[in-house]
Amino acid sequence: MDSILVTGAAGQIGSELVPALRERYGPDKVIATDVRMPATPAAAARGPFEHLDCTQPEQLREVIRRHGVRTIYHLAAMLSAVAEERPQTAWNLNTGGLYAVLEAAREYRCAVFFPSSIGAFGPTTPRDATPQDTVQRPTTMYGVTKVAGELLCDYYARRFGVDVRGLRLPGLISYTAPPGGGTTDYAVEIFYQAIRYRHYTCFLRADTSLDMMYMPDATAAIMRVMEADPARLEHRNAFNVTAMNFTPERLAAEIRKHVPDFAIDYEVDPMRQAIADSWPRSIDDGAARAEWDWSPAYDIGAMTRDMLEKLGARLKPAR
Numbered sequence: 001m002d003s004i005l006v007t008g009a010a011g012q013i014g015s016e017l018v019p020a021l022r023e024r025y026g027p028d029k030v031i032a033t034d035v036r037m038p039a040t041p042a043a044a045a046r047g048p049f050e051h052l053d054c055t056q057p058e059q060l061r062e063v064i065r066r067h068g069v070r071t072i073y074h075l076a077a078m079l080s081a082v083a084e085e086r087p088q089t090a091w092n093l094n095t096g097g098l099y100a101v102l103e104a105a106r107e108y109r110c111a112v113f114f115p116s117s118i119g120a121f122g123p124t125t126p127r128d129a130t131p132q133d134t135v136q137r138p139t140t141m142y143g144v145t146k147v148a149g150e151l152l153c154d155y156y157a158r159r160f161g162v163d164v165r166g167l168r169l170p171g172l173i174s175y176t177a178p179p180g181g182g183t184t185d186y187a188v189e190i191f192y193q194a195i196r197y198r199h200y201t202c203f204l205r206a207d208t209s210l211d212m213m214y215m216p217d218a219t220a221a222i223m224r225v226m227e228a229d230p231a232r233l234e235h236r237n238a239f240n241v242t243a244m245n246f247t248p249e250r251l252a253a254e255i256r257k258h259v260p261d262f263a264i265d266y267e268v269d270p271m272r273q274a275i276a277d278s279w280p281r282s283i284d285d286g287a288a289r290a291e292w293d294w295s296p297a298y299d300i301g302a303m304t305r306d307m308l309e310k311l312g313a314r315l316k317p318a319r
């Protein structure tokens with residue numbers, strides 16, 4: 001049956017990756033799964049949905065067997081800010097879920113996609129143009145689970161021949177599903193507030209520089225790395241990918257080109273600021289460009305225009 005299984009499908013990435021996969025491979029081939037229902041009944045109706053806790057090996061095996069799954073996009077995880085509040089739960093979900101997925105993939109010969117993050121780097125990593133292969137000593141539980149995950153994926157590829165591939169994604173910006181509690185969530189919230197109130201209070205400092213990507217580029221990158229010619233892949237797993245780099249101040253200036261009276265102020269959240277300060281200011285995605293022709297379509301200008309247009313069609317100004 002050669003089906004595709006997506007864990008954590010009701011989240012920010014899954015809400016756009018599942019439709020993109022269904023468009024490419026056919027609606028019935030893609031089994032969306034999560035521990036919560038999709039955000040809208042319409043989304044659930046567009047193809048198969050199963051309730052699946054990815055930390056439960058027997059549930060995973062049963063769904064894989066029943067649907068003839070050959071590829072697993074493993075998105076279920078706890079994001080950086082929430083993970084710092086509940087580190088024990090984050091370890092169990094992020095590491096336990098991945099382990100269960102890799103074991104099932106080994107048993108049923110499935111390929112696996114694993115999303116790592118710029119959070120897999122830490123304060124001792126070179127912070128500008130962070131190389132593909134470099135120091136990874138993160139100081140957050142999220143980062144610890146992502147480094148452990150990258151290593152576990154490499155191990156299953158080398159030891160058991162599981163075709164595991166992955167990306168280190170930067171902050172993702174989208175208008176479909178709300179972000180799930182990450183340090184870069186401000187770059188999504190700011191658009192909702194700009195349209196509704198023409199004002200946003202940012203939880204990161206004005207000069208906090210981080211890499212970002214618009215969701216259409218992220219779903220394209222995920223599908224492209226999974227389809228890449230294995231003979232060209234030197235890294236396979238944990239490719240640095242990026243599309244743009246900005247600070248809250250710079251994003252506010254870009255929004256002001258379309259919403260001239262938009263104002264931003266700052267109430268810094270020390271916990272999320274500390275996470276951002278431990279991450280790279282920018283990353284080098286040369287390996288992804290060289291090994292599978294990665295090239296993003298959206299820069300900050302194109303992304304801002306599209307976000308305001310798509311959200312503007314849905315949201316009304318509050319006053």
Ligand SMILES: NC(=O)c1ccc[n+]([C@@H]2O[C@H](COP(=O)([O-])OP(=O)(O)OC[C@H]3O[C@@H](n4cnc5c(N)ncnc54)[C@H](O)[C@@H]3O)[C@@H](O)[C@H]2O)c1
Nearest residue numbers: 008010011012013035053054076077115117169171172180
């Ligand atoms: N969004 C980003 O900016 C970003 C950046 C880099 C990496 N990532 C990674 O991409 C992946 C997906 O991120 P996202 O933004 O869509 O996250 P999200 O928080 O929006 O969604 C995660 C989903 O996982 C589900 N889930 C939680 N526990 C589960 C369990 N036990 N079994 C099955 N599902 C469960 C949740 O219900 C949720 O729908 C994560 O691994 C994340 O670390 C995200």
